[in-house]
Amino acid sequence: MLTELGHFALILAFAVALFQTLVPLVGAHLHRPGWMAAGSAAASVQFLLLAFAFAALTHAFVTSDFSVRLVMQNSHSLKPMLYKVTGVWGNHEGSMLLWCLILALFGASAAWFGGALPPRLKARVLAVQGGVGVAFLAFLIFTSNPFLRLARPPFDGQDLNPLLQDPGLAFHPPFLYLGYVGLSMAFSFAVAALIEGHVDAAWGRWVRPWTLAAWIFLTIGIGLGSWWAYYELGWGGFWFWDPVENASFMPWLISAALLHSAVVVEKRESLKSWTILLAIIAFGFSLVGAFITRSGVLTSVHAFATDPERGVFLLAITVVLTGGALTLFAARAEALSSKGVFSLVSRESGLVLNNVLLAVSAFVVFVGTVWPLVSELAFDRKLSVGAPFFNMAFTPFMIALGLVLPVGAMLPWKRAKVGRVLRQLMPAAGLAVAIGAAVWALGTGRTAGGPLGLALGAWLVAGSAVDLWSRTGRSGAARLLRLPRADWGKAVAHAGLGVTIAGIAGMLAWESEDIRIVRSGDTVTLAGYAVTLNSVAETQGPNYLSTMADVTLADADSGDRIATLYPEKRVYPVAGMPTTEAAIDNGFLRDVYVVIGDPQEGGGWALRTHVKPLANWIWGGSILMALGGALSLSDRRHRVAAGARRGSAAGVPAE
Secondary structure, rough: OOOHHHHHHHHHHHHHEEEEEHHHHHHHOOOOOOOOOHHHHHHHHHHHHHHHHHHHHHHHHOHHHHOEEHHHHHHHOOHHHHHHHHHHOOOOHHHHHHHHHHHHHHHHHHHHHHOOOOOHHHHHHHHHHHHHHHHHHHHHHHHOOOOOOOOOOOOOOOOOHHHHOHHHHHHHHHHHHHHEEEEEEHHHHHHHHHOOOOHHHHHHHHHHHHHHHHHHHHHHHHHHHHHHHHHHHOOOOOOOHHHHHHHHHHHHHHHHHHHHHHHHHHOOOOOOHHHHHHHHHHHHHHHHHHHHHOOOOOOOOOOOOOOOOHHHHHHHHHHHHHHHHHHHHHHHHHHHOOOOOOOOOOHOOOOOOHHHHHHHHHHHHHHHHHHHHHHHHHHHOOOOOOHHHHHHHHHHHHHHHHHHHHHHHHHHOOOHHHHHHHHOOOOHHHHHHHHHHHHHHHOOOOOOOOHHHHHHHHHHHHHHHHHHHHHHHHHHHHHHHOOHHHHHHHHHHHHHHHHHHHHHHHHHHEEEEEEEEEEEOOOOOOOOHHHHHHEEEEEEEEOEEEEEEEEEEOOOOOEEEEEEOOOOEEOOOOOOEEEEEEEEOOOOOEEEEEEEEEEEEOOEEEEEEEEEHHHHHHHHHHHHHHHHHHHHHHHHHHHHHHHHHHHHHOOOOOO
């Protein structure tokens, strides 16, 4: 019964989304306050209905109701409770219900916290958000209904994909969807502004918190996905340029550009058309990501579905929403005239350069991702675009971005003297060069990438510190803690990028690897560590069988034991699928990464050992970037209501 009520709530939510799309939009056009106000109520009701539907589906998973087809296909009675719950979104239909729920949550949040927005702008934003909801709810109801029943329920289910039965993947999709779908708010604000034909500084203040929140969630989601791939897949890497990884990375890059561009709109009322375009493209890339993961046109270990019919529906949604917004942009862009002027050397120019580098980087990733599909369709040739292309084409733009970021962050608005800023940054530059030279002198000399990457990371971290200090003026340290949270957030986020770059450079440049056949009692020596295989035993988990190794990690010189590691090979009988569980001794400066392989015919086991310098800096930098974003978001100047009050006081025109 609860399942049928959830299905009914889903259909009602679709009807409410239609109401939310049409009534406020018509009310804004006809200047009818009651019709405009109805959008807020509709947004709240839509969210409550979808929350009930999601709760009903969760109940079916938790109680192992195998009469529901989705539960039968993605759960099992012996599965731990955590993975019963995460099974709700560990599949195509459930993940799309989560997508729609988050979409409604953002629309309802705009209704709850946007009370000081001009009524017509608010009505149009909610209408556009409702229109996006209509598209995805139609997709969910007509092609991906999660509440379908089975006429003859089985005794037990088919279990969830074993790769998804992991804490990292339990929380990765919700954060990623909060980022993907969060960009719909920037899209809705952009389309509403195009309908009105008006963008000003207040609009920049309104759109920034939504974009910043989406960027924070994307950062956390991408970081969790990278961390999961590192320890769960057994490959030992952190990024593989997989199409689905790229699908999340492209909106992250564009939303970062949008954040910086919106600053120019807010402070100088310039780059209005460009900022609107970025808001459309950012959500457009989110739609492209949904298409890639669910259409089957590109192969990926992360894909949810491979149904061409669903792919066509998602492609139609992408074309209608993005194409319609771009058409409106082409028709109304001339009305978005910029007021502010600035010189070639200024904060504005620095942010323009930042935007260009981020946008071109995203375009490079996009071309590399879709080129195999284009090649097959246009030239009937099957090609594979892998890491060598992305590393060569993408890395130079990131290096350039890292070099200019500290300089651009310290340039004054409107007109600046770059020499003065460079003089302030000389200590940071000296520190970066010294670190790079020291690492080169102490290293093996195999590659210059490691020292250069560490130098670039040090440049970003030290440059962020200099930027913070320069804002204290003559007060010095006494004023440091009283600086606005937005200033601290910017510095922490930029420093986090530097830490991540340093971690990537260190891991790629100085990783050591050993693969060999070992027997019990054998020792492998690698990069100053001794790895001894003590034994291999068969064990049983809650819903899997495990071949677990007992491995001792010790210092190769002194023989002192550092840790005992337990790498595993698991087999999930219900799904009939094996997984590799790496054992990792984490450290601040390195990870020791051990993987047990298959038994060998002549006896012994395949053992793979890695020493990965600075591996945890990659995810530590991601945490710092997200923390920096959260600090900025907590600044009262960046809250929607605060910005809206200022905009209302200035008399923002409705048309």
